[in-house]
Amino acid sequence: MTAAAPPSGLSGPAGAGRQPGSTDGGAPDGAEGAPRRRGLTPYWLLAPAGLWLAVFFVAPLFYQASTSVQSGSLEEGFRVTWQFSHYTDALATYGEHFLRSFGYAATATVLCLLIGYPLAYMIAFRAGRWRNVVLVMVIAPFFTSFLIRTLAWKTILSDGGPVVRALHSLHVLDVTSALGLTGDDRLLATPLAVVCGLTYNFLPFMVLPLYSSLERIDTSLQEAARDLYATPATAFRKVTFPLSLPGVVAGTLLTFIPASGDYINAQLLGSPNEQMVGNAIQKQFLNVLDYPTAAAMSFLLMALILIIVSVYMRKAGTEELV
Amino acid sequence: MTLTLSGISKSFDDFTAVHPLDLTIPEGSFFALLGASGCGKTTTLRMIAGLEEPSAGRILLGDDDITRLPPHKRPVNTVFQNYALFPHLDIAENVAFGLRRRGIKNVRAQVAEMLDLVQLGDLARRRPRQLSGGQQQRVALARALINRPRVLLLDEPLGALDLKLRRQMQLELKRIQTEVGITFVHVTHDQEEAMTMADSVAVMYQGRVEQLGPPADLYENPRSTFVANFLGTSNLVEAKVLAGQDTAGTASAGLRVEVPGADGALRVPPDRCSAGDTEPGAMVLVGIRPEKIALVSAEEAATVPDGHNRLTGRIKDAGYLGVSWQYQVETPAGAELTVYAQNLERDSRLTAGAPVVLHWRPAHTFALDAAQDAAAGEETL
Numbered sequence: 184m185t186a187a188a189p190p191s192g193l194s195g196p197a198g199a200g201r202q203p204g205s206t207d208g209g210a211p212d213g214a215e216g217a218p219r220r221r222g223l224t225p226y227w228l229l230a231p232a233g234l235w236l237a238v239f240f241v242a243p244l245f246y247q248a249s250t251s252v253q254s255g256s257l258e259e260g261f262r263v264t265w266q267f268s269h270y271t272d273a274l275a276t277y278g279e280h281f282l283r284s285f286g287y288a289a290t291a292t293v294l295c296l297l298i299g300y301p302l303a304y305m306i307a308f309r310a311g312r313w314r315n316v317v318l319v320m321v322i323a324p325f326f327t328s329f330l331i332r333t334l335a336w337k338t339i340l341s342d343g344g345p346v347v348r349a350l351h352s353l354h355v356l357d358v359t360s361a362l363g364l365t366g367d368d369r370l371l372a373t374p375l376a377v378v379c380g381l382t383y384n385f386l387p388f389m390v391l392p393l394y395s396s397l398e399r400i401d402t403s404l405q406e407a408a409r410d411l412y413a414t415p416a417t418a419f420r421k422v423t424f425p426l427s428l429p430g431v432v433a434g435t436l437l438t439f440i441p442a443s444g445d446y447i448n449a450q451l452l453g454s455p456n457e458q459m460v461g462n463a464i465q466k467q468f469l470n471v472l473d474y475p476t477a478a479a480m481s482f483l484l485m486a487l488i489l490i491i492v493s494v495y496m497r498k499a500g501t502e503e504l505v
Numbered sequence: 506m507t508l509t510l511s512g513i514s515k516s517f518d519d520f521t522a523v524h525p526l527d528l529t530i531p532e533g534s535f536f537a538l539l540g541a542s543g544c545g546k547t548t549t550l551r552m553i554a555g556l557e558e559p560s561a562g563r564i565l566l567g568d569d570d571i572t573r574l575p576p577h578k579r580p581v582n583t584v585f586q587n588y589a590l591f592p593h594l595d596i597a598e599n600v601a602f603g604l605r606r607r608g609i610k611n612v613r614a615q616v617a618e619m620l621d622l623v624q625l626g627d628l629a630r631r632r633p634r635q636l637s638g639g640q641q642q643r644v645a646l647a648r649a650l651i652n653r654p655r656v657l658l659l660d661e662p663l664g665a666l667d668l669k670l671r672r673q674m675q676l677e678l679k680r681i682q683t684e685v686g687i688t689f690v691h692v693t694h695d696q697e698e699a700m701t702m703a704d705s706v707a708v709m710y711q712g713r714v715e716q717l718g719p720p721a722d723l724y725e726n727p728r729s730t731f732v733a734n735f736l737g738t739s740n741l742v743e744a745k746v747l748a749g750q751d752t753a754g755t756a757s758a759g760l761r762v763e764v765p766g767a768d769g770a771l772r773v774p775p776d777r778c779s780a781g782d783t784e785p786g787a788m789v790l791v792g793i794r795p796e797k798i799a800l801v802s803a804e805e806a807a808t809v810p811d812g813h814n815r816l817t818g819r820i821k822d823a824g825y826l827g828v829s830w831q832y833q834v835e836t837p838a839g840a841e842l843t844v845y846a847q848n849l850e851r852d853s854r855l856t857a858g859a860p861v862v863l864h865w866r867p868a869h870t871f872a873l874d875a876a877q878d879a880a881a882g883e884e885t886l
Contacts, residue, residue: 406556407589409576411603411648421602425593 303393372454396430513562537703735882
């Protein structure tokens with residue numbers, strides 16, 4: 184192995200990410216005493232993030248978990264009664280919302296991949312000196328708030344606006360209507376608008392991980408494939424794409440997970456018929472003030488996402504990827 | 506099947522990497538392109554592989570023009586500088602890659618045979634990153650050779666290995682080349698590597714071939730200062746051409762030159778003079794390899810054989826290298842000459858400051874055109 188052994192004394196969490204098969208250096212110089220102090224360093228480095236997570240993630244999680252099994256009302260107060268019916272009730276009432284959320288999120292993720300992969304590929308291999316400019320353009324939308332950007336889409340897709348008129352005169356809207364994606368000759372308040380909004384808003388989360396995994400691929404590997412009788416298409420299929428899989432997995436997760444829980448796009452670009460589970464949770468928390476049901480729905484969403492993601496990860500088989 | 510490069514050149518925007526170049530590489534030969542980094546040798550190799558498109562000229566393999574063929578249609582394979590092994594495939598699949606692309610289904614026997622040739626049979630299921638540099642190098646070789654290419658291109662294949670392993674792989678590569686009989690075109694910046702392995706060497710400098718020939722010819726009779734300095738070391742001294750009175754008319758007529766401040770003339774054989782202007786009075790660079798020079802104390806000047814070229818000087822520095830002594834000798838000509846003397850019986854008078862006579866056989870002398878940089882190709886640290 185050419186990989187240098189990590190500094191001695193780095194044990195515990197910091198030393199866990201080593202390559203399989205690399206032999207431990209054994210660190211014969213690791214005298215007693217010196218490593219003792221260094222041994223604590225990783226934990227000190229972890230402390231700020233750990234503390235942050237404990238206060239703002241773990242504690243609220245437990246608080247919400249307990250809320251989800253309470254019963255009562257806002258006037259009388261809520262008490263923990265281990266009432267698990269909130270979960271089954273939520274699933275019965277809002278099953279459609281869950282399905283719709285995952286459907287929209289999955290569609291948006293696939294669209295992001297289809298749009299993002301060529302873009303990331305171009306930035307990584309063909310952009311030359313424009314690489315940084317294009318990368319800045321990819322993240323430029325983040326300089327404006329998520330809400331403002333989605334509102335802008337509302338204007339772009341508005342009834343009678345240029346996009347609707349153009350698509351109408353090209354008879355594209357007839358096709359999408361026939362597919363049930365739009366209706367009444369409009370784009371706003373249709374599933375298409377919501378999916379477009381999600382795709383637009385989460386595209387950078389797909390492009391950046393894809394770019395970083397493509398960019399790490401040694402171009403001599405593509406040349407080696409071409410030299411070994413692979414056509415450009417085969418070289419992509421057999422070498423470039425498999426090596427970019429870690430980026431594909433990271434990008435799809437970073438897109439699918441937040442898109443599943445999103446409610447802004449459905450609220451601004453959709454109608455009540457396009458409500459996603461995020462909208463339902465928001466309504467329970469802020470309008471109905473039924474905190475236990477809202478908390479139960481949040482946990483259901485989390486659990487379902489975890490299941491989907493773990494099945495996906497197993498299918499994608501990321502374990503041996505570089 | 507002869508590989509012919511005919512007038513091939515490559516320019517990038519405002520930079521010419523390879524000037525029009527003609528090379529003929531006979532079938533089955535071990536051919537080295539030797540030069541410092543940036544001399545155009547790798548670009549030349551990549552044009553043969555099809556990874557770089559020539560700006561002009563033609564590449565012929567036998568009678569077939571392959572100039573415009575994409576890399577996957579050329580019967581040529583490359584061993585890349587950093588091996589470029591596919592990290593997501595195991596060793597056997599790396600080696601089988603080319604066969605599979607050509608639609609060959611049953612590759613197992615061929616892969617096993619090829620891994621045996623490079624002595625890696627037991628590592629077939631490992632991943633490239635689990636192998637040492639030398640093993641990866643062998644995999645890269647096996648991956649290319651399994652396709653039985655007409656020409657195998659090697660781009661600094663030993664550059665990433667340590668010295669001892671490099672020596673070992675040099676012999677190994679030579680053995681494999683002899684065994685498979687495929688034409689090898691080897692790009693390297695290591696003159697020793699080129700000399701030990703290649704049948705013919707083309708020395709490249711600034712996008713041009715400076716000199717081409719068997720290693721011994723290049724070393725013994727360099728035709729330019731770059732070759733003289735890049736292959737080993739040379740002493741180059743400016744000298745003025747004298748009228749050739751005493752040898753005129755005889756069969757051994759050569760050049761007689763005079764080093765300023767030297768006693769008597771130096772003689773250069775006719776076939777070892779590559780200077781353009783050899784009229785009496787013209788300046789040339791006279792060259793002699795350090796190991797060809799004999800060094801005697803000035804008191805022994807009478808022992809110098811008649812007919813030898815000779816210069817007097819004074820030892821500036823005597824360095825002990827174990828296997829030899831290295832002397833720096835100042836001559837009245839102003840030039841400083843390096844002399845290697847085998848560590849046999851050494852005259853104890855040969856110490857710093859001692860006056861000495863340098864002498865050597867005229868047959869070892871060469872003359873180069875003075876209108877070039879005398880320091881070209883010298884190692885700069």
